[in-house]
Amino acid sequence: MTQARPMRADARRNYERLLRAAVEAFAEHGEGASLDDIAKRAGVGSGTLYRHFPTRRALLEAAYLDRIEALAQRADAIARELPPGEALVEWLNELALGLTRVRGLKSLLGSAVTDDGSAVATACGSRLTGAAERLVRAAQAEGSLRGDVEPIEVLRLTHGVATASELASGAGTDVRRYLSLLTDGLRAAP
Amino acid sequence: MTQARPMRADARRNYERLLRAAVEAFAEHGEGASLDDIAKRAGVGSGTLYRHFPTRRALLEAAYLDRIEALAQRADAIARELPPGEALVEWLNELALGLTRVRGLKSLLGSAVTDDGSAVATACGSRLTGAAERLVRAAQAEGSLRGDVEPIEVLRLTHGVATASELASGAGTDVRRYLSLLTDGLRAAP
DNA sequence: ACCTGAACACCGTTCAAGT
DNA sequence: ACCTGAACACCGTTCAAGT
Numbered sequence A, B: 001m002t003q004a005r006p007m008r009a010d011a012r013r014n015y016e017r018l019l020r021a022a023v024e025a026f027a028e029h030g031e032g033a034s035l036d037d038i039a040k041r042a043g044v045g046s047g048t049l050y051r052h053f054p055t056r057r058a059l060l061e062a063a064y065l066d067r068i069e070a071l072a073q074r075a076d077a078i079a080r081e082l083p084p085g086e087a088l089v090e091w092l093n094e095l096a097l098g099l100t101r102v103r104g105l106k107s108l109l110g111s112a113v114t115d116d117g118s119a120v121a122t123a124c125g126s127r128l129t130g131a132a133e134r135l136v137r138a139a140q141a142e143g144s145l146r147g148d149v150e151p152i153e154v155l156r157l158t159h160g161v162a163t164a165s166e167l168a169s170g171a172g173t174d175v176r177r178y179l180s181l182l183t184d185g186l187r188a189a190p
Numbered sequence C, D: 001a002c003c004t005g006a007a008c009a010c011c012g013t014t015c016a017a018g019t
Helices: A008-034 A035-042 A046-052 A058-079 A084-101 A103-114 A122-140 A150-166 A171-187 B009-032 B034-041 B046-052 B056-081 B084-101 B105-112 B123-142 B151-165 B171-187
Strands: none
Touching: A008 A035, A008 A046, A008 A058, A008 B151, A035 A046, A035 A058, A046 B123, A058 A084, A058 A103, A058 A122, A084 A122, A084 A150, A103 A122, A103 A150, A103 A171, A122 A150, A122 B151, A150 A171, A150 B084, A150 B151, A150 B171, A171 B151, A171 B171, B009 B034, B009 B046, B009 B056, B034 B056, B056 B084, B056 B123, B084 B105, B084 B151, B084 B171, B105 B123, B105 B151, B123 B151, B151 B171
């Protein structure tokens, strides 16, 4: 997965500058931030950006890798602290909050749980679906979650809940409330 | 609300040409369709498009007005046929299906139920919120819907459900299923 | 091997000139 | 009063030239 040969020193430096600039720009302007502006912030030519990150999504994914990783690890931590049903709900809450707070993160999850033709199994996508898989299966085994929902569906619905609460002004307060409606529905028998 | 003086004949003709071209273009390319292309299709200068529709949203709204109207009327028709709780669920199903099938319609509803600073009460927005208002209140009076949800919240959540099911390949089949999870949650006591 | 930045194509928006 | 289309600003993407 990692490149065979290490990067040349200047390439590595540009790569990291681009990543830092991207994190800043995405935070300021959302996932639509100007790529040209990101290259300028990083002090590199626009061609260099394309060399390292051939698509916007590749850059977005690289910029948010650590956040995704942290969310996945939270799943495991929570699973050790709470019984399965509560663990799932708690993790979904943290996930949904993250999706509304960190601009661009929601669209990243979106493309990770899409199954259109492309269906590029992104690194961050498989990390999150893996985490969801464990929590969902455990809750189903315990009987606190209906058995006919797939982990990826739970992620899609959480994405939807985050979208819905973004439409309200105080997105932070509504997300818990909207998510509880979803989890109430998920608990019910099919 | 309607203009004081009637439009000049050529203006009226251009207006309608633009509208037809917009319906076509939005259907083909989604809400992001090129405005310049729409003007070209209609055979008018780009400035004329801006004269009639100062923003993309204005054009989008005008293009979908009849669809919105039809959805609102369906709400009343269903309300006469079914008991309140079932009527709400049935209408939300038709709404969600419309949101996934008609490209651009979802974003239109989205801006109608957003309460950010702008909060322009669009014509189509108030039409849909009015319809939702009646169905929601009736279901709550009957006791088949929890009393602490607002009509606009139900619309936001339906928007979210449509978003979630768009992430699945066969959006049409998933939307009923995802919506039923939501309505299960909405039935539960608070 | 990698970087730079000019060049190209495309889009939204404005506005002077025309009828 | 309304229309046209050139002009401008901006953005993504490619690629020849440079180190």
